[in-house]
Amino acid sequence: MPRDLRIWLAGGFILFLVLVAVFAPLLAPFDPLEQDLMAATAAPGVEPGHWLGTDSLGRDVLSRLIHGTRIALTVAFVAATLACLLGTLLGLLAGYYRGWVDATVSRLVDIWMAFPPVLLSILLVAVLGAGLTSVIVAIVVIDWTRFARVVRAETLQQARLEYAEAASALGMGRGAILWREVLPNVLPVVLVLLSLEMGIAVIVEAILSFVGLSVSTDTPTWGGMIAEGRQIIYQAWWVLVFPLGALFLTVLAFNQLGDGLRQWLDPMLKR
């Protein structure tokens, strides 16, 4: 697939999701919490207006899907960005200043990597209490290592290049070299990782919703819908399949955007 097309498709889909999330109340045909037990587990198109059917309580699947976009994207953007900032900062410092900073960060990363991430996040949310903030905190606390590891390695490599030494020969201070010379060269990698991390954050949120540790059950989430749909999969496949599809497409879009960016940003340096 041509790389530009990939970026446009993935980026376009994510933009579409953002618009859906922002205008959710206007777009959703029903209140996502409104129950209609007379129309419970209606197949797509059977009950008028319920295009994607209803769940076991008669709630409109499409409306819940649309409102679920909000939580998914909030977590994706906020958690990934915070994890990115924390990890990138630590990675830059470790890779550039080496010594005890590097030793501390690297050991910390080693220890972090030894924990199973899903278990750790469930444990964290259980301790912090369920809720959107806890989910975001859990993702940041667990996934900063992804950024720290890669950024450290990239910084190590960049700082060895002669342009860093050239800057120091010109009398530029250490901090200024890191900020003005090294950081712009590390940034492409960070952007790619950020995009991938957003996809991961969406999945983690869905996992936590699935086990009931995310936001309270009166807020529609994709993970929560999947959990409910799983129980009635033989009676109403649509309750499970549509949120699963939305989750799949969203993560795919973030990953494709990341991959596309990687290819698009790379040859600029090598040409």
Add this chain to the structure above:
Amino acid sequence: MLIEARNISLDVPDMGHQVLIGQRRKLRILNNVSISLKKGETVGLVGESGSGKTSLGRSLLRLYEPSEGQLLFEGQDITHAGPAQLKPLRRRMQMIFQDPQSSLNPRHTIGNILATALKLNGMDAGETSIAAILDRVGLPSSAIRRYPHQLSGGQRQRVGIARAVALKPDFVVADEIVSGLDVSTQAQVLDLLRGLRDEMGLALAFISHDLSVVRYLCERVVIMKGGEIVEEGQTAEVFARPRTDFTRTLIASIPLPEVTPGWLDETPLERARP
């Protein structure tokens, strides 16, 4: 003396030697080296890879801090000077790097790279002065808005030279600056460097493994091996009467203008003998 190194040694931590706690074992890459340059003098630092010639060049600029010995700039001891003391001297001693591909930041334009150098040292970084500097090294002013990867290898090295001489330094270390260029470009770049040296009265430490280039440019030559100086003297003198076998081997390794059949089969020492 403009710059003088007295018996300097340089130790670096041995990265191949892993330790869990405490200091790494030290590797000595310069051992008891003394060298000095007068104003306007050009000295060639010659040796194989790993002979310590690049480390010596960087030590002279105090990019590396010598472990032992003394480094003097115009009589001022800068062996262990801190950043504040070195800052005013940075403008006066500059370096041209071997590989402009990596010594020019790929994310900055040429104009930006030169402006940064000038601003850091409190000099005029206006577009006209940058264009004038580019013109002096034979680059069009349109290069200001170019990125390094958009220039050819020779042009990039001209930018590297421009960055060093823009600050009007007294002392420049040129580290293998033509080794990545093809032969015709090498000649042009060397010619440019020689012109600038004569015009600005630069003291030049010219690091190279290529004796034919050194012979063209340097009055004095220092031959290095294993972190030590094995021979030094006037270039003509060293070429005419090398005192050590090592120097003879180096001289013999200069490619012959005409390749005689069987040249590769001869040993270097045989080639050295007339």
